[in-house]
Every structure is written in structure tokens, then in C-alpha cells.
Amino acid sequence: MGRLTRRALLACGLIGLPALAAGGGFAAAFAGARTGTLGRVAFTRPLAVPPLAESRLDGAGRRVFDLVAEAGETDFLPGGPTVTWGVNGGYLGPTLRAARGERVLINVRNDLGEPTSLHWHGMHLPAAMDGGPHQEIPPGRSWAPAWTVDQRAATLWYHPHPHGRTARHVYRGLAGLFIVDDPGSEPEGLPHRYGVDDIPVIVQDKNFDRNNQLDEDSPALSDVGVLGETIVVNGTVAPYLRVTTERVRLRLLNASNARVYRFGFADDRPFRLIATDGGLLPAPHETTRIQLSPGERAEIVVEAVPGERAVLRSYPPRIGTNFWDERFSGGDDAFDVLELRGGSDLEPAGVLPAVLAPAPAVDLAEPAAERAFQLTGREINGKLMDMGRIDFASAVDTTEVWEVVNIDGTYHNFHVHDVQFQVLSVDGQKPPPELSGWKDTVFLPPYRKVRIALHFTDHTDPDTPYMYHCHVLYHEDQGMMGQFTVVEPGQEPGPAEMPAHGA
Ligand SMILES: [Cu+2]
Numbered sequence: 001m002g003r004l005t006r007r008a009l010l011a012c013g014l015i016g017l018p019a020l021a022a023g024g025g026f027a028a029a030f031a032g033a034r035t036g037t038l039g040r041v042a043f044t045r046p047l048a049v050p051p052l053a054e055s056r057l058d059g060a061g062r063r064v065f066d067l068v069a070e071a072g073e074t075d076f077l078p079g080g081p082t083v084t085w086g087v088n089g090g091y092l093g094p095t096l097r098a099a100r101g102e103r104v105l106i107n108v109r110n111d112l113g114e115p116t117s118l119h120w121h122g123m124h125l126p127a128a129m130d131g132g133p134h135q136e137i138p139p140g141r142s143w144a145p146a147w148t149v150d151q152r153a154a155t156l157w158y159h160p161h162p163h164g165r166t167a168r169h170v171y172r173g174l175a176g177l178f179i180v181d182d183p184g185s186e187p188e189g190l191p192h193r194y195g196v197d198d199i200p201v202i203v204q205d206k207n208f209d210r211n212n213q214l215d216e217d218s219p220a221l222s223d224v225g226v227l228g229e230t231i232v233v234n235g236t237v238a239p240y241l242r243v244t245t246e247r248v249r250l251r252l253l254n255a256s257n258a259r260v261y262r263f264g265f266a267d268d269r270p271f272r273l274i275a276t277d278g279g280l281l282p283a284p285h286e287t288t289r290i291q292l293s294p295g296e297r298a299e300i301v302v303e304a305v306p307g308e309r310a311v312l313r314s315y316p317p318r319i320g321t322n323f324w325d326e327r328f329s330g331g332d333d334a335f336d337v338l339e340l341r342g343g344s345d346l347e348p349a350g351v352l353p354a355v356l357a358p359a360p361a362v363d364l365a366e367p368a369a370e371r372a373f374q375l376t377g378r379e380i381n382g383k384l385m386d387m388g389r390i391d392f393a394s395a396v397d398t399t400e401v402w403e404v405v406n407i408d409g410t411y412h413n414f415h416v417h418d419v420q421f422q423v424l425s426v427d428g429q430k431p432p433p434e435l436s437g438w439k440d441t442v443f444l445p446p447y448r449k450v451r452i453a454l455h456f457t458d459h460t461d462p463d464t465p466y467m468y469h470c471h472v473l474y475h476e477d478q479g480m481m482g483q484f485t486v487v488e489p490g491q492e493p494g495p496a497e498m499p500a501h502g503a
Pocket residue numbers: 411412413470471472475476480
């Protein structure tokens with residue numbers, strides 16, 4: 001395939017444009033940076049579906065999960081296993097599931113040889129339970145966060161968040177889904193049987209070396225970090241899914257480090273987008289494409305036909321960079337992702353509901369604060385992440401409006417912990433349908449400006465911060481992150497706690 005890695009170029013003395021041009025490597029690097037698998041995937045392996053995590057109720061009525069981060073091996077490719085990391089297994093982790101109103105307790109043990117953490121991405125919870133860089137778990141130790149689930153039904157996920165090392169930990173395989181149910185809130189008629197007509201689709205991209213081991217190098221000239229040439233879904237390479245029902249719900253998660261996907265079907269069949277990061281949209285949105293940047297989720301509903309094969313693809317994403325950067329940031333790449341194989345006899349589907357959930361309506365009468373965030377390089381407002389610096393405090397029971405602008409030539413995105421936010425505008429315009437629901441992560445191509453409204457309801461803690469950051473993990477690790485606390489009105493933030501290594 002002729003992929004050139006940064007390491008290979010360094011070895012050839014070809015890093016740096018003059019050397020590249022002189023060596024004729026310039027054209028080679030440009031040509032070699034494009035990758036893709038359209039029409040070339042044989043779909044030979046049944047899609048793995050992560051098991052639902054076992055849980056039990058303890059004496060206090062809490063739903064208890066036991067998770068272990070550990071090393072293992074995974075058979076991605078013929079020719080030998082790949083050393084990977086996983087949760088309760090060799091790669092990825094089980095799907096956690098809990099209902100609104102339930103109190104959960106999660107025992108997380110770290111059996112890796114280095115500190116890690118588990119962050120509950122998209123979850124509304126106390127900062128001390130968030131699993132960010134202040135809640136690292138030393139090797140051989142455990143951490144047991146507990147909180148009451150209190151948010152809309154949504155497809156959330158979990159992944160490590162150790163400061164400076166998140167990219168490597170996620171790439172090696174530490175990630176899983178966390179599905180929140182909200183009994184009574186989901187309209188009749190949506191597919192909801194996990195693993196039957198309600199399927200997790202965790203999409204990641206990997207590079208393998210000659211020995212089938214994960215290549216963690218960033219491609220040459222990439223400004224976004226590792227971009228893999230091989231797509232894995234739920235840890236399966238070249239996957240197919242046997243479909244048994246006329247209608248299937250796919251819970252798409254971009255769990256990749258850097259790659260942006262633009263999902264659609266090979267035959268351009270329309271599908272219905274029903275939910276985004278924080279839960280159901282106001283109404284199903286019929287479309288042929290849905291773009292997801294790292295960390296974002298989308299739930300789509302697809303109609304199947306008996307005996308038919310439908311291929312989910314990722315088309316070249318719209319990343320908005322210039323010609324040169326586009327090539328080195330995956331903007332020209334396209335992949336076959338997953339084949340849906342309709343059985344000969346499909347279970348009939350009923351009527352899809354026309355109305356799904358109330359539209360986000362954050363009360364904007366008197367925003368308590370307006371804040372501006374400029375993304376450039378690896379900095380937010382000219383600052384790199386500092387574990388000991390809390391950037392601001394937001395008062396509980398208030399609404400804030402944040403304006404986030406990317407003034408950089410490369411793409412970023414913006415993720416906020418603790419809250420699901422409402423997108424108010426994109427470059428001054430009403431948000432498109434895919435941004436009309438609750439979000440915790442929003443994509444920012446170069447020069448885009450997004451205004452979001454956030455409401456902080458509870459869990460005050462002046463000493464323990466939540467994070468906001470770019471979810472391109474290479475950027476995040478390099479410091480593209482800041483910290484805020486939620487406090488009582490008039491309360492000042494305390495000093496940020498340093499990592500709790502005594503846990
Ligand atoms: Cu970024």
C-alpha cells in the first residue's frame with residue numbers, strides 16, 4: 001500500500017519539505033497519504049457484539065458493575081494475534097447499561113502496568129466520579145465511583161483519560177459503550193433489542209505492522225495523529241451482520257483517535273437519524289450521510305430487504321482544510337465499514353414514530369456568563385492544559401453561552417464533560433438537523449464558530465474540575481484541554497486536586 005510513516009521518513013532523512021522535494025519524496029508522501037478500502041473489503045467475519053456487562057444490586061440498592069482494565073490478545077488478522085488492551089477481555093469492553101434514577105457503583109481495577117483512568121463520556125455526574133485526569137488509577141489499584149444516573153436515554157461511552165496518554169490507551173483498545181435508558185421516554189416503534197435489532201457499531205481505524213502488532217505512529221505530515229488504514233468495528237475487521245428484522249437501529253460511535261467518518265450506504269439508500277450524543281432528536285431526520293468526529297455518536301435506523309446486502313461506508317469527510325492538509329488528515333479517505341446481510345425472512349417492523357423527544361430548550365433569558373474559546377495549535381485561549389490551573393468556575397443553577405471558534409488551519413472538535421449542551425448556532429446560522437439535539441462533542445473545521453448553551457444543574461465541587469477539550473486525542477494529549485468547576489453562587493474555585501494516586 002506504500003504508506004509512509006513519520007518514522008519511515010525520518011529513517012530516510014526525508015522529514016522536512018526541502019528534503020522531501022529534493023528526494024522526490026514530496027509526491028510520494030502526498031500520494032501515499034491517501035488511503036481507503038472502497039469495494040475491496042470481503043466482509044468475511046461476523047460482527048462481534050460487545051456483551052452487556054453483568055451487574056448486581058448491592059444492599060444499598062445500587063447497581064454494581066465490576067470492570068478490569070487488562071492486557072490481552074486479539075485476532076484481528078490472519079497470521080497471528082495482536083497484543084491489545086481491553087476491559088474484562090482483550091479488546092474493548094462490555095456495554096454498560098443503566099436506567100435514569102438508578103444509583104450505579106462501578107468497581108474499576110487497573111491490571112495494566114501503568115496508571116490509567118475510565119471516563120464516562122457524556123455522563124452527567126459529580127466531577128470526582130468523572131474519571132478524568134484527576135482520577136487516575138495506579139497499577140494494581142481500584143477506583144469505585146458511584147452516582148445517580150440522571151439524564152435522557154442516550155448512547156454514551158467510556159474510555160481512559162490519563163493526562164498525556166489517552167491516545168495510546170484508547171488506540172490499544174480501552175473503550176466501551178454505556179447505554180442510558182429512560183423508562184417511558186422512548187416512543188413505541190424504535191428497535192430496542194440489544195444485539196438483535198439494536199446494534200452497537202464502534203468504529204475505529206488501526207495500522208498493523210508486519211507482525212500484526214498495532215502501529216502507533218502518526219502518519220508522516222499528519223497534524224491530527226494516528227490515522228489507520230484498516231477499519232475495525234467492535235474489534236472485528238471486515239465485518240458483516242446478519243439482519244433478521246426489517247428495521248435495524250445502529251448505534252454509531254466514532255471511537256477513533258483522529259479520523260472523521262462520513263457514514264452512508266454504498267447504494268445511497270436513505271436512513272433515519274434518530275439520536276445524537278445526548279439522546280433522541282425531536283424527530284427522525286431522513287438523510288444519506290452522517291458525519292462523526294472522534295467521540296461523537298449517532299443512532300440511525302435502516303430498513304432492510306430480505307436477501308439483500310447493504311454496505312455501510314465512510315465517504316471522504318468534509319473536514320474543511322486546504323488541499324494539502326486534507327490529504328494528510330484523512331479528508332480524501334473512504335472505507336467500506338460493515339455489510340448488513342438481510343436474511344430471507346425478516347421480522348416485520350411497525351410504524352416508525354414521527355415524534356421522538358422534546359427539542360433542547362435551554363432557558364436563555366439571562367445567561368449568567370458568556371465565554372469565548374479560541375482553538376489554535378494545541379491551545380485553548382492561548383493556554384496549554386495545566387492540571388493545577390482551574391480556568392473558571394460556573395455557578396450552579398445557571399445557564400451559560402459559550403462561543404467556540406477554531407482559528408486554526410486544521411480541524412478540531414470540542415467536548416465538554418458533565419453536561420449535554422444545545423447548539424445555538426453554527427457560523428451564525430441555525431444548526432443543521434444533526435446538531436438539533438443534545439450534544440457533548442461538536443466538530444470544528446477550520447474557522448468555524450459554534451455557539452452552545454449549557455445549563456449546570458447540580459454536583460457543586462469547588463476543588464475538583466471537569467474538563468473541556470479537543471477530542472482529537474493527539475491534540476488532547478499535547479495539552480488542548482482546560483478545566484472548570486461547578487460551584488455555589490459566589491463561591492471561588494479552590495486549587496485543583498492533583499491526581500489521587502493514593503486511591
Ligand atoms: Cu484538536
